[in-house]
Amino acid sequence: MLDEQDLAALALTSRLVKSAVKPLSSREFWALRRSVEPSALRGTTAIEIASELAIPGEDAERIARLFDRATGIAVALETLNHSGIWTITGVGECYPERLRARLHDAAPIVLHGVGDTSLLSTDGVGVVGSRDISEHGSLIACEIAQTAVQSGLPVVSGAARGVDQDAMNAAFKVGGQVVGVLADSLERAVTRPGTRRGVAGGQICLVTPYTPSAPFSVGNAMGRNKIIYGLSRYTIVVATDQESGGTWAGATEALKKHYGRVASWTGAGSSAGNNALVKQGAVELSDLTHLDYLLDESDVPPTGKDEPLGDQLALGF
Amino acid sequence: MTTDFENAALAVLRRAVGPSAQFRDGQFEAIEALVEQRSRLLVVQRTGWGKSAVYFVATRLLRDRGAGTTIIVSPLLALMRDQIEAASRLHLNAMTINSSNKEEWERIEQDLLGGKVDLLLVSPERFNNADFRDRLLGPLSSSAGLLVIDEAHCISDWGHDFRPDYRRLVRVLERMPSGVLVLCTTATANRRVVEDIHHQLGAELKVIRGNLDRESLSLSSVRIPTVVERLAWLAQWIPRLTGSGIVYCLTVADTARVADWLNTNDIPAAAYSGGRDPEQRLAIEQQLKANELKVVAATSALGMGFDKPDLAFVIHFQSPDSPVAYYQQVGRAGRAVDHAEVVLLWSERDEDIWQYFLEHGLPVQWHAEQVVEYLKAEADWVGLRDIEVNVNMPSSRIAGLLKVLDVEGAVEKERSKYRRTLRPWTFDSARIERVRNARLAEHQAMRDYATTSGCRMAFLRNALNDSDISSCGKCDNCTGNRYDRKADPSLVGQALSFIRRRPIGIEPRKRWAGHRSGTISNLLEPGRALCYLTDPGWGDQLLDAKRSGGLLSDQLVEAAAALVKDWMPGFDGIVAYVPSIDPARTLVPNFAGRLARLLQLPLSDCLVKLRQNTPQKLMENSAQQLRNVDGVFAIRGKAPTSPVLLIDDVADSRWTMTVLGDLLLATGSGPIYPFTVGKTKG
Numbered sequence: 001m002l003d004e005q006d007l008a009a010l011a012l013t014s015r016l017v018k019s020a021v022k023p024l025s026s027r028e029f030w031a032l033r034r035s036v037e038p039s040a041l042r043g044t045t046a047i048e049i050a051s052e053l054a055i056p057g058e059d060a061e062r063i064a065r066l067f068d069r070a071t072g073i074a075v076a077l078e079t080l081n082h083s084g085i086w087t088i089t090g091v092g093e094c095y096p097e098r099l100r101a102r103l104h105d106a107a108p109i110v111l112h113g114v115g116d117t118s119l120l121s122t123d124g125v126g127v128v129g130s131r132d133i134s135e136h137g138s139l140i141a142c143e144i145a146q147t148a149v150q151s152g153l154p155v156v157s158g159a160a161r162g163v164d165q166d167a168m169n170a171a172f173k174v175g176g177q178v179v180g181v182l183a184d185s186l187e188r189a190v191t192r193p194g195t196r197r198g199v200a201g202g203q204i205c206l207v208t209p210y211t212p213s214a215p216f217s218v219g220n221a222m223g224r225n226k227i228i229y230g231l232s233r234y235t236i237v238v239a240t241d242q243e244s245g246g247t248w249a250g251a252t253e254a255l256k257k258h259y260g261r262v263a264s265w266t267g268a269g270s271s272a273g274n275n276a277l278v279k280q281g282a283v284e285l286s287d288l289t290h291l292d293y294l295l296d297e298s299d300v301p302p303t304g305k306d307e308p309l310g311d312q313l314a315l316g317f
Numbered sequence: 318m319t320t321d322f323e324n325a326a327l328a329v330l331r332r333a334v335g336p337s338a339q340f341r342d343g344q345f346e347a348i349e350a351l352v353e354q355r356s357r358l359l360v361v362q363r364t365g366w367g368k369s370a371v372y373f374v375a376t377r378l379l380r381d382r383g384a385g386t387t388i389i390v391s392p393l394l395a396l397m398r399d400q401i402e403a404a405s406r407l408h409l410n411a412m413t414i415n416s417s418n419k420e421e422w423e424r425i426e427q428d429l430l431g432g433k434v435d436l437l438l439v440s441p442e443r444f445n446n447a448d449f450r451d452r453l454l455g456p457l458s459s460s461a462g463l464l465v466i467d468e469a470h471c472i473s474d475w476g477h478d479f480r481p482d483y484r485r486l487v488r489v490l491e492r493m494p495s496g497v498l499v500l501c502t503t504a505t506a507n508r509r510v511v512e513d514i515h516h517q518l519g520a521e522l523k524v525i526r527g528n529l530d531r532e533s534l535s536l537s538s539v540r541i542p543t544v545v546e547r548l549a550w551l552a553q554w555i556p557r558l559t560g561s562g563i564v565y566c567l568t569v570a571d572t573a574r575v576a577d578w579l580n581t582n583d584i585p586a587a588a589y590s591g592g593r594d595p596e597q598r599l600a601i602e603q604q605l606k607a608n609e610l611k612v613v614a615a616t617s618a619l620g621m622g623f624d625k626p627d628l629a630f631v632i633h634f635q636s637p638d639s640p641v642a643y644y645q646q647v648g649r650a651g652r653a654v655d656h657a658e659v660v661l662l663w664s665e666r667d668e669d670i671w672q673y674f675l676e677h678g679l680p681v682q683w684h685a686e687q688v689v690e691y692l693k694a695e696a697d698w699v700g701l702r703d704i705e706v707n708v709n710m711p712s713s714r715i716a717g718l719l720k721v722l723d724v725e726g727a728v729e730k731e732r733s734k735y736r737r738t739l740r741p742w743t744f745d746s747a748r749i750e751r752v753r754n755a756r757l758a759e760h761q762a763m764r765d766y767a768t769t770s771g772c773r774m775a776f777l778r779n780a781l782n783d784s785d786i787s788s789c790g791k792c793d794n795c796t797g798n799r800y801d802r803k804a805d806p807s808l809v810g811q812a813l814s815f816i817r818r819r820p821i822g823i824e825p826r827k828r829w830a831g832h833r834s835g836t837i838s839n840l841l842e843p844g845r846a847l848c849y850l851t852d853p854g855w856g857d858q859l860l861d862a863k864r865s866g867g868l869l870s871d872q873l874v875e876a877a878a879a880l881v882k883d884w885m886p887g888f889d890g891i892v893a894y895v896p897s898i899d900p901a902r903t904l905v906p907n908f909a910g911r912l913a914r915l916l917q918l919p920l921s922d923c924l925v926k927l928r929q930n931t932p933q934k935l936m937e938n939s940a941q942q943l944r945n946v947d948g949v950f951a952i953r954g955k956a957p958t959s960p961v962l963l964i965d966d967v968a969d970s971r972w973t974m975t976v977l978g979d980l981l982l983a984t985g986s987g988p989i990y991p992f993t994v995g996k997t998k999g
Contacts, residue, residue, distance in 0.1 A: 072458030084739025
């Protein structure tokens, strides 16, 4: 059940309903919350907000206007909830703790999804890679997924064509659980009868930081990568181009910002990109028999590195 | 001393109503709570108190302070028409979006976006409609306004009125932060309903309650056991009442029966129920308002929102099943006149109908689970027809059940197709049990009302947890003036022959169902039945004979013959009957034989049954019923070429008759006139 804090977070950041002013970004919201619990600002005027937080009038006005969306958001949330799409927020209880711990202010405020939310906190194995993949690469993705299932871990992936789908389908077929982190079209993804049966049977959890009707965009596809790294005990990059493409960008970002542990497949069928990733700091995985060991070693999740905050708590907008 | 705010509010009111207008008790208090204190508010006030003045004036003041559109969710479309007119007097631009004004939606949407709409009236069904929400969301989001929930007792499980759409409304409310202004209004909420609404809307909810007394009503209760005697009572007493009124009935069939009977007795009357066209209903309402009709015999469909200030009497032909419903219905009388007569005709037999409503109004666990299981396995959109073919339960109940499952979130609907949602769901048997017990307690309260020796108005107000209750001094118990329960014997005799002569039609089925699709080309003619199964006299006798394996009396067969002669004076075809495999079941062939002899028509045994099937009464919907009888019958020898009077004992689903008619007509017989002894009530 969403409480007053959740509802305030949604009013300020959600893009479920149109808005005359721009909703707060994750960074803006987390920064605001360091000064004040946002739900306390509801019902106050822009002038009061400006003087309480010592921020410019136009920023205060923006917050006040965003709170006006409460009715529309309530209707939109109930509509989603009615079809089985849940909503959780970064200030609520169901939100996976490690996501906030690892992603810091990049952690999405709102997650929508279907299936069992507790799957998000079950420490899965991330499997990522290019959309266009060799037959051998596909085989590796499947084997990694099956090993994860045998270890009792869910597979976390992006549900895109190529590595993502191969890994998720392989895990699903052997009775395992999968967490799909979607960059777009959650609403459309849940129309497939097979997916619905998987969700109903507790095998599939789909989650997205974007609105459930969001169309595909490159920016969103990039933005959701960090969530895969953030949710997984280890993320294995099966295949990546070097210095280009979403997989490369996502993996190097995760390494640099410590979003999660990253391993790169360097065995048979791997490409130059995979080796280059090792040079960037990814753990090398050249033999699938080492995977068990890798997963065992990593059951304590790392926390990301704090980004330096100034002496003063400044709002980022 | 008046405050600036009070002056401002009063000025708004006076602009609409007139320069000397004053707020009624509680109205200003409610407006102040909303606009000044920004409280969430529940207002419990009797009908006619003027709740619309509260939300109109509050909306004007809020809009002047820059608030968004007020949304009023109300189940009363009739009320909407009146309210839109009233709103314009306050310079409020009120709009409604409903199924009858689709062509205006786009313009209204534009106006909403432009902030030009002050009030938007919608039904709860519309509020839950996916397309409507898509369109509405944009305009709703720009700025917050007041949300008004009319007939708010429907929010509560404990309310006598079970309206599934209100459950989703509650879920929207749960997702609204405490700062959003909400006004709930109702005329009928007892303590438990108020507590429930309190629980749903949060602890800060402020409650304003008014007095529920209706001083003009003079309440009486008369126990009359049979339909015939009740009809006679109406014919005897209604002409002595001044003005016009409503006779409330529990069933649609009874509204028609009562209206016809009164018309035969030169009392202008019309029948009104939810089954009639909206235009017809509106016309009847207007005729009643203009006193062109003395009586409207109506089901509870003539209800909330109907306002005739000088309605002079309300008589109940049967007892309703809850004191709250009863209070609402009698409260339509005497709003603007000093005196109105209110009479409850009742007997213990009314309780059979209460029981029927109770059993059919609540979802059955195995039905619900069966439907959800089926949809879960399909995991995709499924049409109603496929559900009927795959699930053995009555179609009428499938539709109702799907509605309940929809609002509970087990099932979703899109363009008349259904799909299992992704939400976990289990049948909430505790909740259903709670509702059932609440209903049973209401039944008991209604029994107590009928037989109480105390003040009746005090009894009703007490049932609604009103305060400051004193005796009314006007009811039969307070005054000692009672109606005679016995009517004039000659009127009773006339009523009896009216009942027996009254045609009971059997409408031919026009479309196939389940495995056969399309329209039926070999149509039966409209048929007749002698009685309803629930009628005393013939109905009882038929049920007894069916149970004991006996035959029907000469008197009944003679009545049937008289009916057929009346119905088709020159009929010269043959008599045929629905066959059975069991030679011990002689009721139908015996009846057909005796009837044929009395009518001097040939009897044909050309219809035969090929194999034993499951008793048709165990089949719960059309698809299953048709499949159960299709192909079970055949024609032996040469088919008759003449018109056929097709005889059976009971008309219920009509599928047996339909299948036999199809067989006979295909071989060149016909036309086919179905005739049965009894008919289940439709």
